[in-house]
Amino acid sequence: MTKSPQFQPEKKKLLVVAIAGLIAAALVISTLIRSAENSFFCSLASSKARDVAEYTTTPIQLRAILHYATSKIVPQQSLAEITVSFNVLKEISPCNFLVFGLGYDSLMWNSFNPRGTTLFLEEDPKWVQSVLKDAPTLNAHAVQYRTHLSEADALLSSYKKEPLCSPSKAFLRGNVGCKLALTGLPDEVYDQQWDIIMIDAPRGYFPRAPGRMAAIFSAAVMARRRRGSGVTHVYLHDVDRRVEKAFAEEFLCRKYLKDAVGRIWHFEIPPAANSTNADDRFC
Incomplete structure (x- = not known):
């Protein structure tokens, strides 16, 4: 059985950079999703509060x-x-x-x-x-x-x-x-x-x-x-x-x-x- 060839140092560096980039992108996307969800639910809550305020008896x-x-x-x-x-x-x-x-x-x-x-x-x-x-x-x-x-x-x-x-x-x-x-x-x-x-x-x-x-x-x-x-x-x-x-x-x-x-x-x-x-x- 033949052995897999060894990665050269340059290729290892490129792989590390690529993985780091993917992790960073995932973190950014995750943050954006949470932000959008929070914004969405806050908007719903704000809208709900306005509705309640509008219909609350004075x-x-x-x-x-x-x-x-x-x-x-x-x-x-x-x-x-x-x-x-x-x-x-x-x-x-x-x-x-x-x-x-x-x-x-x-x-x-x-x-x-x-x-x-x-x-x-x-x-x-x-x-x-x-x-x-x-x-x-x-x-x-x-x-x-x-x-x-x-x-x-x-x-x-x-x-x-x-x-x-x-x-x-x-x-x-x-x-x-x-x-x-x-x-x-x-x-x-x-x-x-x-x-x-x-x-x-x-x-x-x-x-x-x-x-x-x-x-x-x-x-x-x-x-x-x-x-x-x-x-x-x-x-x-x-x-x-x-x-x-x-x-x-x-x-x-x-x-x-x-x-x-x-x-x-x-x-x-x-x-x-x-x-x-x-x-x-x-x-």
């Missing part, structure tokens, strides 16, 4: 549950009416949500937009103080109106004669020339771009009440002056009343009516830049 929502579970007072709107707004809030929250009115349902609306900005505007300062005693986390302000319900017909027929009420020139802060413009609101209202506006106040069921004429007009102006893309969702409650219906058709527009459930109308109003009649009329 303190605002827990407070709302406690309040309504221990109270015999129910919100002013029906379940079907509330659902119309809730569906949009669920889709676009966190968002900027402006509510005309402060009442037994305010804690509920606030809990529907837990990480967003929700602001309530109320005509009665004493009522604001009363509500905030039980729900101090609500962001609510008392505001003054310059109108009375008895003036509704005159305002509707005469506003076109006032240039500062026209669609192309209308503004709110400081617009004393247009009686339908809400001029005394907190700066936060004027400075913010509102995604949703709900009009469920002020009172509009007796002659000396402020009526909702100015709230409807001002909501239309805010929606039309929206910057950037997207629509403003405007909800108007009590459309079974003559004044609310007439002013909604004049300023919020039937063509923008998205839903009508019970006594609430839901409008989706685009910015004036996207409207075909931005200069001459609201609708």
Whole structure:
């Protein structure tokens, strides 16, 4: 039996280098695999944490549950009416949500937009103080109106004669020339771009009440002056009343009516830049 030939020293060196290279490559590959696995599992854990954080009930929502579970007072709107707004809030929250009115349902609306900005505007300062005693986390302000319900017909027929009420020139802060413009609101209202506006106040069921004429007009102006893309969702409650219906058709527009459930109308109003009649009329 013949013997295998002896390796020469040079060949031995090459073999050692090759083996060392293979070991180094294996170590690098192993490290990369472990790193990728760790990154993958960390990514999963991070994603899981985000999901948990997103769906974890907030303190605002827990407070709302406690309040309504221990109270015999129910919100002013029906379940079907509330659902119309809730569906949009669920889709676009966190968002900027402006509510005309402060009442037994305010804690509920606030809990529907837990990480967003929700602001309530109320005509009665004493009522604001009363509500905030039980729900101090609500962001609510008392505001003054310059109108009375008895003036509704005159305002509707005469506003076109006032240039500062026209669609192309209308503004709110400081617009004393247009009686339908809400001029005394907190700066936060004027400075913010509102995604949703709900009009469920002020009172509009007796002659000396402020009526909702100015709230409807001002909501239309805010929606039309929206910057950037997207629509403003405007909800108007009590459309079974003559004044609310007439002013909604004049300023919020039937063509923008998205839903009508019970006594609430839901409008989706685009910015004036996207409207075909931005200069001459609201609708």
